[in-house]
Ligand SMILES: [Zn+2]
């Protein structure tokens with residue numbers, strides 16, 4: 231990533247840090263877990279208040295490529311022994327997410343935090359816990375990096 | 389535990405952003421002002437600002453990058469094309485002034501807050517950007533030696549300074565600066581900041597202009613000791629005169645480069661295009677195209693600056709090279725650090741030279757801008773000769789800067 235844009239990423243990180251230190255500004259339910267470098271960051275996401283995901287915590291992995299911020303980062307839920315992805319019509323069991331902000335609707339004026347908040351609200355507004363159509367087929371053939379998938383967005387609200 | 393990692397990552401740089409200023413409840417308008425002068429893509433103060441047809445403003449290079457991905461404004465998605473960019477010199481001027489004023493204002497605000505806080509414990513300075521440094525960091529940086537030199541000086545207006553930069557200053561000053569330093573040892577060699585090869589000091593500009601192809605020194609190696617190296621650079625950088633001559637000889641046309649239609653070009657033709665601008669012609673077809681595209685973007689974005697603020701081709705070549713190295717992920721970190729360190733180490737020296745130049749002239753001193761480390765090299769580039777210009781390009785966005 232060019233130096234100017236790695237500076238931008240550092241700014242985002244700094245801002246997240248400041249916000250997390252201040253309960254008044256913190257986006258409730260979103261926590262930076264790890265950011266060792268400017269390549270991969272991890273967040274935990276909870277949906278606070280009344281929702282189908284009450285008391286569940288998910289981990290989001292965010293990977294940046296050299297074209298950030300002109301291309302969106304690769305974002306997926308972590309699937310491990312300890313954390314599972316949410317059961318949601320736009321979230322595949324391998325953690326891949328179908329959300330237009332990660333594709334066509336990404337803009338370099340958005341930020342990683344904007345993505346986290348969008349995904350959190352995607353969970354908050356969920357009416358029914360179910361897997362995406364064709365989950366098994368997708369998971370069997372999906373590339374490692376969700377950005378290589380050409381998603382057809384399920385609706386315009388996410 | 390993870391916090392340590394994040395801290396380390398952020399400590400390596402001094403990232404400026406609007407939250408450096410207190411919220412509007414404490415300092416009305418300052419945050420908003422700082423933010424209004426920043427590009428929404430890179431979050432930096434505008435560089436070569438351009439306005440799209442929708443009215444949104446971005447750095448020329450940022451907007452060009454965006455349009456190569458999607459020909460639309462990233463703020464409102466209205467259609468956008470490079471051919472309809474309009475330069476925004478008013479914004480550029482505002483940014484130039486703000487770069488000078490920013491640190492000063494920040495210092496005043498923080499001193500005021502400090503005074504208030506001492507007067508009444510209930511009024512705490514607003515939270516600082518670095519969670520680990522807090523207000524103490526701000527205040528002490530305001531009171532740091534660099535700061536002092538800036539504050540004690542009569543401030544010069546950007547216009548006056550710009551005149552100095554483009555070389556219209558009277559020769560008195562330059563002579564003085566010159567006589568204040570030791571004579572140039574034209575026979576010594578220095579290490580090129582780009583290719584790390586040994587180059588005769590007197591030829592470093594030509595060497596950089598040749599994209600590191602020519603003027604390599606034959607027998608002797610570069611000054612071996614670190615201090616020798618720094619001395620050499622210091623002499624070179626102070627050699628304003630040669631820089632000025634160079635600038636004249638290197639007058640550059642301001643016609644934008646046309647976009648090439650690579651699909652109809654053979655590899656050899658793309659190489660010719662590159663060679664015409666003294667750019668490297670090595671690599672496969674994809675690399676050649678990427679390099680040329682990037683060069684066109686850098687070159688044309690540079691033309692969206694006011695003439696006095698434009699970078700020289702040699703600088704742009706260095707930027708292109710860095711960009712390619714970044715993409716390959718094979719960046720030479722030590723190089724960058726060396727130059728940044730060099731600049732820091734020589735700050736005092738620069739200031740001294742300016743002091744020497746001062747008594748004979750009524751012209752306001754430039755050291756105020758020199759003292760300001762957060763100018764991102766902008767003013768220093770304008771103040772010094774081309775050799776610095778090239779050196780600066782290497783660290784314009786360097787993490788160590790600031
Ligand atoms: Zn920008």
Ligand SMILES: [Zn+2]
Pocket residue numbers: 440442443444461462463464465466
């Ligand atoms: Zn717009």
Ligand SMILES: [Zn+2]
Pocket residue numbers: 580581582583584585595596599600
């Ligand atoms: Zn070289």
